[in-house]
Amino acid sequence: MGKVQLHGSDQLTTAVEHAYSATVSAGTTVHIAGVAPLDQGGTTVAPGDVQGQVRAAVANLRVILGERGAQLSDVARLTVFVAEHLQVDLQVAAETLAEVFVDLPPVSVIGVSRLRYDDQVVELEAVAAL
Secondary structure (H helix, E strand, C coil): CCCCEEECCCCCCCCCCCCCEEEEECCCEEEEEEECCECCCCCECCCCCHHHHHHHHHHHHHHHHHHCCCCHHHEEEEEEEECCCCHHHHHHHHHHHHHHCCCCCCEEEEECCCCCCCCCCEEEEEEEEC
16 A cells, blocks of 8 residues: 555544544655544534534544644644535634634635535545644
């Protein structure tokens, strides 16, 4: 597989295959995709609640980053997918991120029609510098 390795986390759900995948490239960055607002049992947290799901997904992101030796302040870029039809939901996601991150990195908030898990309305991707 070369310099790219996929990692899960023992601290997050293992009930759902590939619930979290962190891709490490050349040892200097961590690329994280599919950070969903799932609890330890694989159940979606705060169904339908954008703010609650952003907070839950960021908490899971924090765990993934910690296992790779990074923290939220190391995030260089963040993408947030919001499966809602109202512009206000995208704004709620952006405002919640601003509350959670001390220094908000460059962020894209993108509206999508659906996400992978039942009742999921938020998913994160991040790139962090080690």
